[in-house]
Amino acid sequence: MIAEPGLAEETASRLRNDIIGGALPPGFKLSETRLAADLGVSRNTLREVFRLLTREGLLRHEPNRGVFVAVPSMATIVDIYRVRRLIEVPALAHAWPRHDAVGQMRAAVEKARGARDAQDWRVVGSANMEFHAAIVALTDSARLQAFFAQIIAELRLAFGLLDSPERLHEPYIDRNGEILSLLTQGQQARAAEMLAAYLDESERVVLAAFARLG
Amino acid sequence: MIAEPGLAEETASRLRNDIIGGALPPGFKLSETRLAADLGVSRNTLREVFRLLTREGLLRHEPNRGVFVAVPSMATIVDIYRVRRLIEVPALAHAWPRHDAVGQMRAAVEKARGARDAQDWRVVGSANMEFHAAIVALTDSARLQAFFAQIIAELRLAFGLLDSPERLHEPYIDRNGEILSLLTQGQQARAAEMLAAYLDESERVVLAAFARLG
DNA sequence: TCAGTGCATATTGTTGAACAAAGCACGGCG
DNA sequence: CGCCGTGCTTTGTTCAACAATATGCACTGA
Structure with a gap:
């Protein structure tokens, strides 16, 4: 077996993708012995992975009963x-328009537009989060950061419960572009305002979709 | 050996206190076998603890070399x-004056005042953080939360490097009281303003103390 | 003397097996 | 029908082992 630095981390990444990607549905019980065999790691290593992902909010650990994929609730959303508003809006409001990260924002917008043209809504979702x-x-x-x-990982887990990812992400692609435009023009205040409204609306949509699930 | 739920967590608490309390100085190397013996837990369990505390920023993990107590730098401070300003100021500005947590704020102020009278600066520090x-x-x-x-754990680690905890905490006890007063009187904006100034000043003091250490 | 080299040693990374303790399923019994 | 005890399964924790990597030290050669 290859002994590269961070087998636990690597395994955590793999498992994280399985969870966010929906291969392991919320509420699913992860058996230590079974999953360890499936992933090709030892039980001890898997337990380290469990701890990592529990700390990230993707797994839920019930003592002496096992670990389960976290089940996002409306309270979670x-x-x-709340956290997103508190962090993102001031971040944008006080931003320096020529900050390096503006390049990342632009890249994310372009990636999202490309994926929209290709009808690849999963990539659209990723790009949105990257923005x-x-x-x-x-x-x-x-x-x-x-x-x-x-927070993003948890949110994506919640999104996985919802269907119609198109409705969930498509309306925001161009708004991201506008926010970026405003920022590069030095209008941080208006950009932040727009982001705040955006977040409010997005929350309403997600909560409504959740409510429909019961 | 007792098999209570969360031996790792309990051990983590113990080790966390040792680190924050200064028993294990920043930069100190934590040998797995030795520390496992000292703490009376197995190497596997200790490794889980290491992962927890590394995630919290109290330990630094260098692959294939070992785990060390984190060494706070000026960049850390x-x-x-930055994080404190971004989170605490809006939290206070948008607070509901009759929120439950106001009681915790009051309790923290009183605890700090009592500890000041008893000249117990360590407790003053704790109470300050609780505020x-x-x-x-x-x-x-x-x-x-x-x-x-x-963030608080990391900050306390950094404080541990500094001497004269009196100068570090004493000036802020009564300011905390004033902030609390303003909040209960419904003057959130002024309270937030005061907190912002407070944080700026505190940062300057801590950075200056750090610079003196070189 | 001193820089570089290579080996012995200690430590970390990971595994597998072992065992106690807690939960769970199932069937017997009142 | 409900209660309870028994045995199976899974988790919590430890221990022992081995490979891979780093560290320290003696040795070499100028």
Whole structure:
């Protein structure tokens, strides 16, 4: 077996993708022995992975009963959007229009547009998240960026429960473009305002979709 | 050996206190076998603990070389205060003056005053941090509170490097009281303003102390 | 003397097996 | 029909082992 640095991390990435991608549905129980065999790692290593992903909010650990894929609730959504508003809006409002991260924002917008043309809604979703991660990168805070990455992972898990990813992401692609435009023109205040309205609307849509699921 | 749920968490708490309390100085190398023996847990469990504390920013993990107590730098301080400003100020500005967490804020202020009278600067430091944690609790966001708890742990680690904890905390006890007063009187805007100035000044003091250490 | 080289040693990364303890399923019994 | 005990399964934790990597030290050659 190859002994590369961070087999646990690598396995965590793999499992993270399986969870966010929907291969492992929310509420699903992850058996240690079975999953360890499937992933080709030992039980001890898998437990380290479990701890990582539990800390990230993707798994739920019930003592002496096992680990389960987290089941996002409406409270989860509300909390996540609260955090997003609190972090993203000021980040944009105080941004320096020539910050490096603006390039990441532009790249994300272009990626999303390309994927929309190709009708690849999964990539659209990724690009959308990358756009928001880039907004947080405007703060130059490593800790904030790490935290936000977790928030994004949780949000994507919640999105996985919803159908019609098109309706979920398509309306925001061009709005991201407009926000980017405003920022590059030095109109941070208007950009932040637009983002705030955007987040409010997005939260409403997601909550409504959730409510339909019961 | 007792098999209670969360031996790893319990051990993590113990180790966290040792680190924040200064028993294990920044830069110190933590040998797996030795520390496992000292703490009375197995190497596997200790590795889980390492992962927890690494994620919290208290430890630094260098692949194939070992785990070390994190060494806070000026960049760490700057980043932490950036995060604090971004989170605490809006939290206070948008707070509901009759929120439950106001009680925690009051309790923290009183605890700090009592400890000041007893000249117990360590408790003053704790109470001070509890005050700020209470401010974040005003947001009602579980995720934000968890994140902030980490930030606080890191900051306390950095404080451990500095001497004269009196100068570090004493000037802020009464300011916390004033902020609390303003909030309960419904003057959130002025409270937030005061907190912002407070954070700026505190950052300057800490950075200056750091610079003296060289 | 001193820089470079190579080996012995210690430490980390990962695995597999073992065992106690807790939960769970199932069937017997009142 | 409900209650309970028994046995199976899974988790929580430890231990021992091995490969891979880093560290320290003696040795070499100028």
